[in-house]
Amino acid sequence: MALNYDGVIEKYEPTLGLEVHVELNTNTKMFCGCSTEFGAEPNTQTCPVCLGLPGSLPVVNEVAIESAIKIGLALNCSIAPFSRFARKNYFYPDMPKDFQISQYDEPICVNGFLDVEIDIDEGTKSFRVEIERVHMEEDTGKSLHVGGATGRIHGAEYSLLDYNRAGIPLMEIVTKMIPGTEKYAPQVARAYVTELRDILRSLGVSDVKMEQGSLRCDANVSLSPRGSGKLGTRSETKNVNSLRSVERAIHGEMIRQGNLLENGERIIQETRHFLEESGETRPGRSKETAEDYRYFQEPDLVPVAPEASWIEEIRATLPERPSVRRKRLQAEWAVPDKEMTAMINAELLDTVEATVKLGADPTKARTWWLGEISRVANEKEVEATSLMNPAQVAEVIGLVASGELTDKLARQVVEGVIAGEGSPREVIEKRGLKVVSDDSALMAAIEAAISSQPDTAQRVRDGNIPAAGALIGAVMKATGGQADAARVRELLLNHLGQGA
Amino acid sequence: MTFIYKSAAEMANALASKEISAVDLANEHFDRIESVDTDVHAFLYLDKEGALEQAKNVDAKRAAGEKLSPLAGVPLALKDVMAQRGIPTTCGSKILEGWRPPYDATVVTRLKDAGIVILGKTNMDEFAMGSSTENSAYGPTHNPWDLTRIPGGSGGGSSASLAAFEAPLAIGTDTGGSIRQPAAVTGTVGVKPTYGAVSRYGLVAFSSSLDQAGPCARTVLDAAMLHEVIAGHDKKDSSSINAPVPQVVAAAKKLDVKGMKIGVVKELGGEGFQKGVSERFNEALEELVKAGAEIVEVSCPNFEYALAAYYLIAPSEASSNLARFDSMRYGLRVGDDGSRGAEEVMSLTRQAGFGKEVKRRIILGTYALSSGYYDAYYGSAQRVRTLIMRDYEAAFAKADVLVSPTAPTTAFKIGEKANDPVAMYLNDIATIPVNMAGIGGMSLPCGLAPEDNLPVGFQIMSPAMKDDLMYQVGGTLEAALNSKWGSTLMSQAPALGAK
Numbered sequence: 001m002a003l004n005y006d007g008v009i010e011k012y013e014p015t016l017g018l019e020v021h022v023e024l025n026t027n028t029k030m031f032c033g034c035s036t037e038f039g040a041e042p043n044t045q046t047c048p049v050c051l052g053l054p055g056s057l058p059v060v061n062e063v064a065i066e067s068a069i070k071i072g073l074a075l076n077c078s079i080a081p082f083s084r085f086a087r088k089n090y091f092y093p094d095m096p097k098d099f100q101i102s103q104y105d106e107p108i109c110v111n112g113f114l115d116v117e118i119d120i121d122e123g124t125k126s127f128r129v130e131i132e133r134v135h136m137e138e139d140t141g142k143s144l145h146v147g148g149a150t151g152r153i154h155g156a157e158y159s160l161l162d163y164n165r166a167g168i169p170l171m172e173i174v175t176k177m178i179p180g181t182e183k184y185a186p187q188v189a190r191a192y193v194t195e196l197r198d199i200l201r202s203l204g205v206s207d208v209k210m211e212q213g214s215l216r217c218d219a220n221v222s223l224s225p226r227g228s229g230k231l232g233t234r235s236e237t238k239n240v241n242s243l244r245s246v247e248r249a250i251h252g253e254m255i256r257q258g259n260l261l262e263n264g265e266r267i268i269q270e271t272r273h274f275l276e277e278s279g280e281t282r283p284g285r286s287k288e289t290a291e292d293y294r295y296f297q298e299p300d301l302v303p304v305a306p307e308a309s310w311i312e313e314i315r316a317t318l319p320e321r322p323s324v325r326r327k328r329l330q331a332e333w334a335v336p337d338k339e340m341t342a343m344i345n346a347e348l349l350d351t352v353e354a355t356v357k358l359g360a361d362p363t364k365a366r367t368w369w370l371g372e373i374s375r376v377a378n379e380k381e382v383e384a385t386s387l388m389n390p391a392q393v394a395e396v397i398g399l400v401a402s403g404e405l406t407d408k409l410a411r412q413v414v415e416g417v418i419a420g421e422g423s424p425r426e427v428i429e430k431r432g433l434k435v436v437s438d439d440s441a442l443m444a445a446i447e448a449a450i451s452s453q454p455d456t457a458q459r460v461r462d463g464n465i466p467a468a469g470a471l472i473g474a475v476m477k478a479t480g481g482q483a484d485a486a487r488v489r490e491l492l493l494n495h496l497g498q499g500a
Numbered sequence: 501m502t503f504i505y506k507s508a509a510e511m512a513n514a515l516a517s518k519e520i521s522a523v524d525l526a527n528e529h530f531d532r533i534e535s536v537d538t539d540v541h542a543f544l545y546l547d548k549e550g551a552l553e554q555a556k557n558v559d560a561k562r563a564a565g566e567k568l569s570p571l572a573g574v575p576l577a578l579k580d581v582m583a584q585r586g587i588p589t590t591c592g593s594k595i596l597e598g599w600r601p602p603y604d605a606t607v608v609t610r611l612k613d614a615g616i617v618i619l620g621k622t623n624m625d626e627f628a629m630g631s632s633t634e635n636s637a638y639g640p641t642h643n644p645w646d647l648t649r650i651p652g653g654s655g656g657g658s659s660a661s662l663a664a665f666e667a668p669l670a671i672g673t674d675t676g677g678s679i680r681q682p683a684a685v686t687g688t689v690g691v692k693p694t695y696g697a698v699s700r701y702g703l704v705a706f707s708s709s710l711d712q713a714g715p716c717a718r719t720v721l722d723a724a725m726l727h728e729v730i731a732g733h734d735k736k737d738s739s740s741i742n743a744p745v746p747q748v749v750a751a752a753k754k755l756d757v758k759g760m761k762i763g764v765v766k767e768l769g770g771e772g773f774q775k776g777v778s779e780r781f782n783e784a785l786e787e788l789v790k791a792g793a794e795i796v797e798v799s800c801p802n803f804e805y806a807l808a809a810y811y812l813i814a815p816s817e818a819s820s821n822l823a824r825f826d827s828m829r830y831g832l833r834v835g836d837d838g839s840r841g842a843e844e845v846m847s848l849t850r851q852a853g854f855g856k857e858v859k860r861r862i863i864l865g866t867y868a869l870s871s872g873y874y875d876a877y878y879g880s881a882q883r884v885r886t887l888i889m890r891d892y893e894a895a896f897a898k899a900d901v902l903v904s905p906t907a908p909t910t911a912f913k914i915g916e917k918a919n920d921p922v923a924m925y926l927n928d929i930a931t932i933p934v935n936m937a938g939i940g941g942m943s944l945p946c947g948l949a950p951e952d953n954l955p956v957g958f959q960i961m962s963p964a965m966k967d968d969l970m971y972q973v974g975g976t977l978e979a980a981l982n983s984k985w986g987s988t989l990m991s992q993a994p995a996l997g998a999k
Contacts, residue, residue, distance in 0.1 A: 048603045052824050054596065054704040055583040055605055057737050087820050089869070093842050098823035159842070161828070294869035296878060299708035299817060300700075302738050 005251065006183075008223070008258030014185040015231060016178040016250065017220035018129075020196060022171045022206045023139065023213070024067050029167035030138045031058030031101065036169075038212065042162035050167035052096030057300050060085075064169040065108070065304055067205040068136050069314050071171055072109025074199050074321070075131050082305050083108045085136075085298040090291065093159060094141035096166050104295040107135035108304060114199075116191040117323070118184055125184065129192050130176040141166040171206075177231075185221075185254065190247040193217055197243075198322035210241050217246055221253045223261060232257070233267040237281050240274045249274040253281055329353060333362035342370060351385055358394035361401070368393050372411060376418055387418045395424045408481060409433045435484050439491060442475065442483055446492050449474040460496045468492055504532050505991075508574050508668040508722035515573040518562070522555035522573030526617050529575045533619070533666045536996040541641045542651075542661040544580050545588050546620035551575070558615040571725055572615025577667035579658050580621040581628055582713070583702040584608045591704050592626040592636040592654075595853030596831045605702020606734045607671060607713050614729045619667055622657030626855045627822065628678050628706040630654050631927040634918055635857045642914070643686060644996055645954055649911040652682025658716050659686040664996055669726050670716040675706050676810055677907075677931025679714050680943035684906035684957020687945040687989045689723045689974070690716045692931075694964045695938030696741040699734030705821040707814035708739075710935040718990050720944060720974040724752035727967070743965065751968035752975040758792030762973065763899025767803045768930045768959075774909045776949025780956040781905045784946040787980040788973070796899050800891035802884065806933045807925060809884035812868045812877050813936075818858075819865030825853065860921065889937045896963045901973050904930045906943040906957030930959060940967040944974050945989040946981060955989065 003011070029036055032049035048056040072079050086104035112131035117124045142165050147157025173196065181188040197208045197215060208215045222234035235257070240249045252274075257267055271284035320328075329349070330340045333356070343349050348369050355365040369384060373393070377384040396413055399405040405413060405428070416427030428434060449471045450457040459467040468489065475488045493499050503511055503520055514520050530548055537543055558573040578584065581591050583601035585608075590596045604612070611618060625635035633641040633656025641656040643649040644664040651660040658670035659682030672679035674692035683690030691714045698713045705711060715726035731745040764785065769778060785795055827833040827849035828842070835848035854862070868877035895902055907927055917923045934941035939961055946958035958977065962969040982988055 048601075051829065053583075053601065053603070053830070054589070054591070054599070054824070055601070055702040056603075057701050059736060059738050089820050089823060091823065091826065091843075091846070093826075093828050096824065096829070098826055099820050292871045294820070294866065294871070294874075296816065296820070296869055296874075300705075300738060 003255070003258050003262055005255055008254055009183045011226055012223040012232075012254075012258055012261065013179070013226055014181060014250075014254055015222050015224065015234075016175070016181060016185055016189055017234065018175045018178070018189060018192060019218040019220070020173045020193065021216040021218075022071075022173065022200055022208065023215070024064055024169040024171060025204075025206050025214075026061055026063045026067065026169055028061055028063075030061050030064055030136070030169035031167055034167065040164055042160070042164060045164040046166070050096065051163055052098075058101060058298075060301060060304065061169060064136060065306065066314060067169070067203070068108045068134060068171055069306060069311055070203045070205055070318065071173070071200065072112065072134050073311070073315050073318055074203055075109070075112035075114055075134065075173070077109035077112030077131060077134060079306065079311050080106065080108055080110065081308070082106070082303050084303045085301045086295045087298050089294040092140065094143045094161055094163075094166070096141065096163060100137060100140065101298055101301070102137035103135035107133040109134035114192065114195060116188065116195045118187040118191045120184070127178075127181060127184070127188050127191075129178055129188070132174045132176045134171055134173050137170050137172060139165050139168040139170050186247040186250040189219060189250050190243055193246050194243055195323060202319045202322045210243070213241075216241070219246060219250055219253070221250055221257065222267070223254065223257045225261070232261075233269050235267065235270055235272050235281070237272045237274050238284060241276075245274055245276065248279040249281060252279045256281065333366070335362070335366065339366065339370075346370060346374060346384070348374070348384060351390055354390035355393050355397075358391055360394040360397040364397045364400075365393065368397065368414070372414055373418075388414070392417050392424055399424065399428075403484065404435055405433070406435060406484060409435065433482065435482055439487075442479070442488055442491055443495075445475045445478045445483070446471070446488070446495060448478065450495075457496060460493070460498060463498070465493070465498060468496075468498075502528055504528050504665045504668075506668070507719045508571060508717060509719070509725060511574050511668055512571055512725075515558075515562070522558040522562075522615075522617060523552060525573060526551050526555040526575055526619065529619055529667060532664075536644075536664050537666060539642060539647055539996060540644055540660050540664045540666070541639060542577065542622055542657045542664060542666055543620045544590060544592070544623050544638055544657065547587055547618060550587070551617045551619050554612065554615070555617045558617070561615070569614040569729065571669070571729060573617060574669060575617045575619050575667050576611060576726075577620065577622045577658055577661040577670040578608070578611075578618050579655050579671050579673055580624055581673050581704050581706075582608055582671060583704065584618065584621070587621065589621065589704070590638070591628070592624040592633075592638060593853065593855065593858070594637040594832055595825045595849065597853075598832070599830045601702075603702065606699035606736060607730050608702060610730050610732075611671070616669070616729065622655070622661055622670065624657055625654035625678075626858050627704070627818070628654035628673060628675055628711075629818070629857050629861055631677070631681055631924050632912075632914070632917070633657060633682075634914060635855055637855055640914055643911045645687065645993060646911065648913055649954070650685070650914055652685040652907075652911065654678040655682045655690075655716065659683055659688050659690065662686065662688045662716060662718050663990070663993060668718060669722060671713060671726075671730070672716045673703055673711055673713045674931075674935065674941075675710045675712075675814060676935050677928040679716060680931050680941055680957065680959060681907045681927060683716060683943040684945075684959075685911035685955060687955030687993065688716060688718055689720055689942070689944045689978075690714065691723050691727060691942045691967075691970070692934060692940065693727065693731060693967050694741065694940045695935075696739050697731045697745070697940075697965075697967060699737040699740050701734055701736040705817075707817040708821060709817060710810075710814060712935070718988070720942075720971060720978045721749070721752045723942075724748040724971050724975075727971075741965065746966060746968035748968050748971045751971040754972050755976050755979050756792075757788060757973055757976045760793045760901070760973065761796055761899040762788055762793045763796050763798040763895055763902040765803070765895065765902050765904050766797055766799045767801070768904035768933075772908055772926070772929070773905055774949060774951075776951045777905045777907070777909060777956050780947040780949060781958060784958050784977060784981065785903070787984065788977055791976050791980055793973075798895040798898050798902065800888070800895055800933070802887040802891045803933050805884045806888055806936055807929055809881035809888075810928075810932045810936060811864070811925060812881035813885065815861040815865030816868045816878050816881075817865065819862045819869065822854075822858070822862055825850070827853075857921070885936050888933050892933070892937045892939060892961075892963075900962075901969050902961040903973075904959045904961075906930060906959040910949045910952055910954035910956060934961055937964075939964045940970055942970040942974050944978055946977070947985075947989065948992070
């Protein structure tokens with residue numbers, strides 16, 4: 001009988017290894033001045049260097065080095081005072097030079113760690129993921145194989161090559177082997193990639209869009225029989241394209257390997273591809289005969305030797321770690337877990353924080369951004385932050401707090417700002433939305449209401465307080481909703497001898 | 501009266517005083533090329549249109565009284581390893597047939613900016629691999645001193661163009677001696693500057709850590725003038741030196757070596773060197789002594805391993821540098837008839853497009869870098885390189901410059917060593933250590949070997965970033981020899997062409 005996940009865990013211990021490739025968001029490529037913008041016409045962002053034309057030479061992009069150092073520091077790595085580029089030699093049509101400039105035995109960042117937390121039944125559990133290295137390299141071009149059944153190079157009628165991507169800076173972040181995750185292995189992997197993504201985003205070094213390929217994860221998994229102390233043969237699942245897939249791919253791979261081992265079969269060391277629909281993996285190229293990349297020092301580049309003072313400057317500007325910040329803000333704002341998660345998922349945490357920093361009440365700020373503004377944004381299929389800015393939202397909240405606007409009026413102000421009628425103040429002016437706070441104007445409206453509903457007024461005088469509602473309603477109607485209902489009530493009851 | 505036999509400096513003066521126009525000077529050289537290059541075969545491509553346009557511009561600027569660079573209007577032959585926008589660049593290989601670079605090498609940009617007139621591209625051993633220019637896919641170049649002999653290599657086209665008076669200046673590249681050995685066997689001057697002195701951007705790489713472009717000419721001063729045009733920091737080349745270029749023109753004009761210590765490298769002479777080569781070399785040393793220099797002997801024991809280490813490092817880097825010639829984007833493509841996949845087309849193209857020596861070195865280098873062999877081969881070779889640098893350091897502690905014969909023999913016969921690669925490699929025994937250490941080296945003529953009446957080269961090596969020292973010694977020696985002979989060596993070269 002086939003083992004299920006729990007059955008596999010009962011008998012085997014998983015060991016993980018994760019390799020994450022991140023495309024940096026530098027304006028120019030790793031070794032030339034070409035633009036890195038996504039989505040341009042094929043082969044329009046190329047030059048002799050990234051096309052690998054004979055005689056061309058690479059020159060290192062200093063911003064990419066700075067990004068690498070930021071990443072290394074954020075992952076608690078030591079930054080090598082001296083690191084080198086190497087050539088990784090292999091043939092592929094979309095590799096302009098038929099070697100990739102990468103780092104081999106002297107990477108820029110080594111020996112770091114990242115602590116991640118996962119939710120378990122008993123609360124949360126923390127795991128330390130050790131980082132082996134962070135190194136820099138260049139991306140390859142992109143091939144599009146046309147014709148043929150598989151969309152792969154074999155069997156294709158012809159192939160189209162786009163070198164816009166060739167030379168875009170990539171960082172490869174490699175963990176050490178991660179033992180001891182037990183049944184939580186898939187969750188730990190997901191939590192690690194999530195945390196890493198959040199850190200990279202907070203550093204501003206990458207777009208970290210898994211669906212666009214700017215963050216790609218390869219997951220290594222092996223199983224060893226419980227208590228054997230022997231490491232199993234690993235498989236490497238390539239290009240898992242979402243956080244959820246990271247978790248599912250490892251889960252699926254553990255079940256596959258567990259059942260193979262259970263049937264006395266052996267695990268083949270190979271690359272596998274994750275299948276989104278089934279959550280399973282299928283074999284790719286076998287790695288039994290390790291490819292020989294004939295690495296050697298890149299003679300066209302000088303070693304990277306960042307000054308210690310520069311590294312310290314960068315360290316001083318590192319942002320607060322996202323998970324730490326989230327916990328701090330949640331406590332400061334007293335936000336329930338569910339709402340906190342909603343804010344994070346809507347990617348509005350920064351915006352709400354900016355609004356709060358401008359003096360707005362945290363709860364109000366959250367409610368406006370996640371409520372009315374997000375609703376309109378969803379309708380229009382745009383980002384909430386494209387409709388209003390934190391200063392405008394903070395201003396509206398301030399006007400409500402000072403009594404100049406009612407909640408109802410505030411909604412109209414927001415509607416006006418979104419419609420492009422100007423700042424909240426301007427919308428108030430143009431639409432004439434000010435709260436009627438002039439008591440004499442209100443008194444006139446109250447008198448009119450009483451004289452049109454004398455019976456109701458009498459009932460109130462006789463002590464039927466709830467009957468006042470009809471009179472208040474009439475006053476609000478007469479003032480176009482711009483009166484403060486509480487003040488109207490107060491004045492009306494006083495007038496009819498029912499004041500407090 | 502023709503100007504082609506003059507030095508570049510003399511031509512520059514004649515242009516400046518409007519004795520001749522740049523257009524006429526270029527045409528004189530094209531006429532010469534037309535009459536002799538069928539025999540010599542120095543050029544692979546002539547850019548008459550581009551050259552005359554540049555010459556016309558220079559003449560117009562001069563007529564308008566604009567300030568021009570010293571060599572403006574002087575013609576030059578460019579080794580076909582340098583990318584020149586719109587001009588076929590083959591590196592002597594079939595695999596690049598038809599490729600016209602969309603960009604200029606930094607050297608080419610500087611030549612153009614200086615108003616130098618590029619006549620065309622010169623022949624070379626395929627991808628600069630060779631010492632005879634016999635490895636060119638487009639046929640060998642012949643030595644103007646004796647057309648049955650080789651003009652050296654890899655830059656035999658450049659050296660032969662100078663010796664045949666087809667151009668007064670040329671650009672060469674030197675990975676293991678490809679500027680100096682051709683200069684030696686053609687009686688011309690060739691300089692490999694310190695590694696990083698001249699930008700490699702646009703120089704089609706053979707061995708990136710050894711390649712260096714440099715000036716070729718018929719006099720030391722001409723080489724110095726060209727040196728100052730092409731040298732200097734280039735931000736497109738990370739290995740380019742970011743420091744002021746040594747004043748090599750001033751050094752070439754000094755004509756004074758009093759008190760200088762000149763070290764004769766014991767290991768680069770004696771056994772294995774042709775008798776006439778050693779004789780002429782020793783006579784030249786005497787001239788330097790007469791000029792007030794002191795001769796000291798120095799020993800560089802690790803030079804023994806230089807050749808072996810070079811033939812691991814250079815092919816290793818070449819195996820990677822030449823990988824890009826895969827028929828995908830430019831140059832030759834063989835067998836793409838719709839029935840074959842990319843890999844098969846790649847391999848058919850390489851089979852047809854690369855010559856024997858290039859294939860030999862790609863295989864050698866691929867092997868040396870392979871896992872399991874890397875440490876024994878590439879790793880050891882790199883350690884030898886360090887030892888050679890230390891030998892030089894110790895030697896330069898005892899002498900200002902070091903000297904040796906440039907090549908162990910005079911020009912050999914075409915075909916003589918074509919089937920013996922090791923004999924061919926041994927030609928570079930005295931030039932290779934310079935590249936391994938990244939220092940400067942110059943070859944200048946020191947006479948004809950009595951036994952065959954062919955030119956002998958005298959090599960001067962100077963410490964890194966002190967290229968001025970070799971020009972100072974070279975200029976002094978050249979003047980002393982010319983005064984001893986009563987004329988330049990080149991004036992004894994046989995007449996070519998109109999028979």
